[in-house]
Amino acid sequence: MNYARKVFAIVWKDIVAELRTKEMFSAMFVFAVLTVVIFNFAFDLRVSGERVRQVAPGALWVAFAFSGVLGLNRAFVLERDRGCLEGLLLAPVDHTAIYFGKMLSTLIFMLAVETFMLPVFTAFFGVSLFDGRLVLVALLGTLGFAGVGTVLSAMTAQTRAREVLLPILLLPVAAPVLIAAVKATAGILDGLPIDELRLWLTLLVGFDVLFPAVAFMTFDYVVKE
Amino acid sequence: MKKNDCLPLLLTVSSSLLILLGLYLALAGAPDANLKSETGRLAQRIIYFHIATAWVGFLAFFVTFVAGAVYLRTQRRQWDIAALASAEIGTVFMLGVLVSGSIWARPAWGVWWVWDERLTISLVQFLIYVGYLMLRGSVEDPARRARFAAVYGVVAFVSVPVNFVAIRLWRTQHPLVFGVDGGGLSPNMMFAFFFCLIAFSLWYVTLMWHRIRLERLRDQVDELKLRLV
Amino acid sequence: MGYLIAAYAVLWAISFGLVLSMHLRQRRLQLDLRVLRQLVEDAASSDE
Numbered sequence: 058m059n060y061a062r063k064v065f066a067i068v069w070k071d072i073v074a075e076l077r078t079k080e081m082f083s084a085m086f087v088f089a090v091l092t093v094v095i096f097n098f099a100f101d102l103r104v105s106g107e108r109v110r111q112v113a114p115g116a117l118w119v120a121f122a123f124s125g126v127l128g129l130n131r132a133f134v135l136e137r138d139r140g141c142l143e144g145l146l147l148a149p150v151d152h153t154a155i156y157f158g159k160m161l162s163t164l165i166f167m168l169a170v171e172t173f174m175l176p177v178f179t180a181f182f183g184v185s186l187f188d189g190r191l192v193l194v195a196l197l198g199t200l201g202f203a204g205v206g207t208v209l210s211a212m213t214a215q216t217r218a219r220e221v222l223l224p225i226l227l228l229p230v231a232a233p234v235l236i237a238a239v240k241a242t243a244g245i246l247d248g249l250p251i252d253e254l255r256l257w258l259t260l261l262v263g264f265d266v267l268f269p270a271v272a273f274m275t276f277d278y279v280v281k282e
Numbered sequence: 283m284k285k286n287d288c289l290p291l292l293l294t295v296s297s298s299l300l301i302l303l304g305l306y307l308a309l310a311g312a313p314d315a316n317l318k319s320e321t322g323r324l325a326q327r328i329i330y331f332h333i334a335t336a337w338v339g340f341l342a343f344f345v346t347f348v349a350g351a352v353y354l355r356t357q358r359r360q361w362d363i364a365a366l367a368s369a370e371i372g373t374v375f376m377l378g379v380l381v382s383g384s385i386w387a388r389p390a391w392g393v394w395w396v397w398d399e400r401l402t403i404s405l406v407q408f409l410i411y412v413g414y415l416m417l418r419g420s421v422e423d424p425a426r427r428a429r430f431a432a433v434y435g436v437v438a439f440v441s442v443p444v445n446f447v448a449i450r451l452w453r454t455q456h457p458l459v460f461g462v463d464g465g466g467l468s469p470n471m472m473f474a475f476f477f478c479l480i481a482f483s484l485w486y487v488t489l490m491w492h493r494i495r496l497e498r499l500r501d502q503v504d505e506l507k508l509r510l511v
Numbered sequence: 512m513g514y515l516i517a518a519y520a521v522l523w524a525i526s527f528g529l530v531l532s533m534h535l536r537q538r539r540l541q542l543d544l545r546v547l548r549q550l551v552e553d554a555a556s557s558d559e
Contacts, residue, residue, distance in 0.1 A: 208437060212430045216420040225416060226434060229409040230441040233448035240452065260448055271440050275433045278354050305519070328518040335522065374529045378522050385518040492533055499540040506547040510554065 063150040067158025071132075072165065081131045085124040085170045092120035093181055113182045114242035118235055121171055121195075122202065126224050128166045129206040132159045133214035146280060156276040160207040160269070167199045190245050190254075197261040198238035204265060205231050208272040211279045237261045290495075293488040300481035304330065307474040325389040330474055332382040334482035335375050336404060340442075342372030342486065343407060346414070347439035350432030359501070362428035365435060366418065367493035371486065373411040379404045399450045406445050410438045 075081055096116040100108070136145070145155055179186045206227050213222040228235075241257040308330035345368040353361035383401050384394050395401070417434055421427035 205437065205441075208433070212417070212433065213420075215426070216417065216430070217422065218416070218420040222413075222416060222420055225409075226413045226438075229406050229413065229445075230438050232406060233441065233444045236448040236452050256451060260444075260451070264444060267440065267444070268437070271437055275354070275436055278429045278433055281429075309515075309519075324512050324515045325518075327515055331519060331522055371529070374525055378525045381521050381525070382518045385514055385521065389514045489529070489533075492537075496533055496537050496540065499537065499544065503540055503543045503547060506544070506551060510547065510550055 060151060060154055063148070063154040064158045064161065067145070067155060068162045068165070071159075071162035075166065081128065082166060082169060085127050085166065086173055088127055089120040089124040089170055089174050090177055092116070092123055093178065096120075097181065109182050110184055110246060111243075113178070113184055114239045114246060116182075117174075117178055117186075117242060118198070118239050120174065121167070121199070122228070122231070122235060123224075124170055125163075125167050125199070125202050125206065126227065128163050128170070129203070129210040129227070130214070130220045130223055131166075132163050132207060133210045134220060137214050152277050152280050153273050155280065156207055156211070156272055157269075159211070160203050160272075163207060164199055164203045167203060168196070171195050171199065184246060186246075188245055190251065191242065194238055194241045194245065194258070194261070197258065197265055198234050198241075201234040201261060201264040201268065202231055204268045204272060205234075208276055208279060211276065233260060234264055237264070290488075290491055293484070293491055297481065297484040297488040300477075301485055304334070304474070304478040304481040307477055311470075311474055325386055328382055328386040330478045331482075332379065332386060333475070334478040335382065336379045336400070337479055338482050338486045339372050339376040339379050339404065339407065341483070342368045342375060343411070343435075343439060343442070345490075346372065346435045350435035353428055353432045354436075357425075359428070362432070363494055363497045363501075364490070365428075365431060367490050367497060369411060369414050369431075369435075371489050371493060373408065373415060375486075376404060376408040376411055380408060397453075399446065399453045402449050402453075403442070403446045406449075407442060410442070414438065 093116055096112065096119070100112050100116075135141075146152065175186050178184075206223070209226045209230070210223055213219060213226060216222055237257040237260040241254050241261070244254045244257070308327050346365045349361045349365035349368065353365060380401070383404065387396050387401075388394055414431060414434055418427055418431050421430055
């Protein structure tokens with residue numbers, strides 16, 4: 058019980074801190090919007106229709122991934138700068154609680170950004186993204202991303218290169234999540250039955266189970282002094 | 283000192299010989315492929331070295347993974363050295379895979395790159411290697427550097443098969459217009475193929491031996507520098 | 512034919528590059544080692 062309470066304490070602390078300033082959320086949100094705008098220029102999506110529908114899932118997840126990296130960086134770099142990390146480590150709790158706490162708070166922030174992005178994307182792409190199944194895909198994908206990202210972010214926050222290193226380390230490792238999420242999203246937008254998407258959903262679920270397990274086993278080595 | 287020098291010399295000489303033999307087999311010994319064009323037939327001979335290089339490239343990362351994991355358990359420097367050595371060597375080999383693959387793609391399919399599952403996973407592996415080395419370069423404290431590198435080695439290694447599955451599934455949904463790696467290999471080809479695999483594996487061991495010795499030298503130098511201060 | 516040569520040439524070049532790099536680093540380190548050993552000896556003898 059103590060473990061779960063410590064995890065929620067970390068999550069709660071992060072949420073409260075963010076609600077006060079909202080700076081990370083706004084940064085992530087604006088960045089996601091900008092990514093979509095750039096995609097529009099890059100792929101010349103003037104005319105709605107086939108071209109847009111083909112690019113939309115990819116653009117969506119690239120935006121989520123990039124703003125997710127911002128959020129992941131926030132999870133540890135700010136802690137380090139404010140000297141909070143030592144405090145967390147001194148607390149008499151299994152260090153993996155920090156992992157789960159940080160992962161959950163990052164997940165919540167990313168999901169919040171994604172929720173706010175839904176109407177924005179729907180407007181920009183002219184494709185309706187208000188589909189219940191998309192919520193599932195977003196959840197699974199974001200969970201996978203945050204699952205690996207939290208461990209890597211805890212590491213990169215302590216390096217010389219800091220924020221710059223995280224996407225370099227994270228993106229190759231999280232590529233399966235992006236592949237599966239984009240494919241599943243595309244399938245949903247194309248109106249495929251859930252059966253055909255099972256492949257990608259299984260991959261996502263597998264990733265979501267596997268990597269937090271790996272992180273659980275290795276996180277201690279990342280934060281010990 | 284003499285006994286110690288015997289092993290590396292033996293390794294270096296024998297692996298070099300095997301590689302040269304492998305080269306002969308690849309260029310002349312193995313039979314021609316069953317392809318229409320002369321260019322295609324000649325270019326097909328690239329695969330003997332190309333795939334052997336890929337084999338070492340992935341094997342090296344497996345070694346980095348294991349060495350890193352053992353380091354986390356034991357905290358002994360020698361495992362970290364092995365992980366680093368293997369990663370460096372693996373990076374170079376992986377680069378070789380990408381370049382040779384690209385050069386093969388050109389005469390075979392007319393393009394400089396194909397997003398087929400094997401080349402793509404090689405690219406991902408290469409990027410992981412680069413990230414690994416950049417991570418190492420970004421941490422000052424040796425103990426922390428070793429720990430972080432080991433953790434990334436573990437996490438990234440686990441992601442490689444997952445990546446391969448994902449990429450393959452993605453590929454089967456958008457199959458390439460042309461078949462990659464056309465046709466099977468005749469028995470004589472198989473011989474050249476496996477011979478090159480073994481030759482390259484030995485070459486990898488040789489390079490590891492030299493690289494590890496190099497790193498140990500560096501440790502000695504660093505230790506002496508510390509003593510002087 | 513050119514492609515075949517190019518591919519093998521590249522692989523050899525990369526291999527050679529790696530070996531050369533290791534060799535140069537080794538020479539450098541051995542030199543450093545000799546210098547440092549000498550310095551340590553000098554420091555030790557000057558202490559006496």
